[in-house]
Amino acid sequence: MMKGFKSVGVLVFLSVLLPSALLWAGHVVTDEDREWAKEALKREAALKGVASTNTVAVLYFRNETGDSAIDPLSKGLALMLISDLSQVPGLKVVERVKLQALLEEMGLGASGLVEPGTAPRVGRLLRAYWLIEGTLEGAKDRLRALSDLFAVPRESVVGRPSAQGSLEEVFELEKSLLFSILRYLKVKLTTELEEQLRKYPTRDVRALMAYFRGIGAADRGDYRKARSFFQEALGFDPKFIWPQQALEELRTLEGRRPLVRDFLWSIREDTSVTDSLSTEPTKRKRPLGRGK
Numbered sequence: 001m002m003k004g005f006k007s008v009g010v011l012v013f014l015s016v017l018l019p020s021a022l023l024w025a026g027h028v029v030t031d032e033d034r035e036w037a038k039e040a041l042k043r044e045a046a047l048k049g050v051a052s053t054n055t056v057a058v059l060y061f062r063n064e065t066g067d068s069a070i071d072p073l074s075k076g077l078a079l080m081l082i083s084d085l086s087q088v089p090g091l092k093v094v095e096r097v098k099l100q101a102l103l104e105e106m107g108l109g110a111s112g113l114v115e116p117g118t119a120p121r122v123g124r125l126l127r128a129y130w131l132i133e134g135t136l137e138g139a140k141d142r143l144r145a146l147s148d149l150f151a152v153p154r155e156s157v158v159g160r161p162s163a164q165g166s167l168e169e170v171f172e173l174e175k176s177l178l179f180s181i182l183r184y185l186k187v188k189l190t191t192e193l194e195e196q197l198r199k200y201p202t203r204d205v206r207a208l209m210a211y212f213r214g215i216g217a218a219d220r221g222d223y224r225k226a227r228s229f230f231q232e233a234l235g236f237d238p239k240f241i242w243p244q245q246a247l248e249e250l251r252t253l254e255g256r257r258p259l260v261r262d263f264l265w266s267i268r269e270d271t272s273v274t275d276s277l278s279t280e281p282t283k284r285k286r287p288l289g290r291g292k
Helices: 004-016 032-043 074-087 096-105 118-123 167-184 191-196 204-218 223-236 243-255 260-270
Strands: 055-063 131-138 141-151 156-159 162-166
Touching: 032 096, 032 141, 055 074, 055 096, 055 118, 074 131, 074 167, 074 204, 096 118, 118 131, 118 141, 141 167, 156 167, 162 167, 167 191, 167 204, 204 223, 204 243, 223 243
Parallel strands: 055 131
Antiparallel strands: 131 141, 141 156, 141 162
């Protein structure tokens, strides 16, 4: 009991010391998020009006590099952008866990990859005016993030922010993409806000990628593996607050209900069916508004 109070106390203490850009919640999808997604789909036919022009949703990036090692960055890059955009006054950014819960409820699976034709519907369900989606192309040492800024009510692309760099330069790549998006949104930044947005939750790529793998595992319901990845991230960078928060959220889930899916995944690991899976890469469709 005391250990639990201690971990919560540490997070509260860090929330006072750390910039809000580095400290945020909502790493693990909860039952409440799933209930929200069910209700959103039930209310879809009754949706009326246009979402406020300051609402933004960021979809996951499609990995078109052909390298599965880049897969964690599909959600990871979106997660970084959501975290940073959430710090901009006046913008209302859809939480990643809400997005994930909705995509699962729509039958798109844990990967949450949205086909171009489905994106406008997702935007309307999320009540977002602006939708950001895109692809990851190239290779580890020549990575390109190509995105489309989509105006949901008009169903049109109004800008194509992009950035490039190696996987080791993913921090700089994300910041470059972020500021390009903000320019398209015509957001004026103060010097103080720009300085805040240029801060990083960690500078260790290994820690960042381990955390992203943990997010992917948690979305699949494999909480045991998620916990292992979050702990691995902290092994690389003990000061990385995101995996600390994610572990605390897992502890909260454990206290509220038995993690049945954890048990099922442990069985699945013992009876692997991966030998039957194809190793051939799947050709993905191009994102909204981009030619062949």
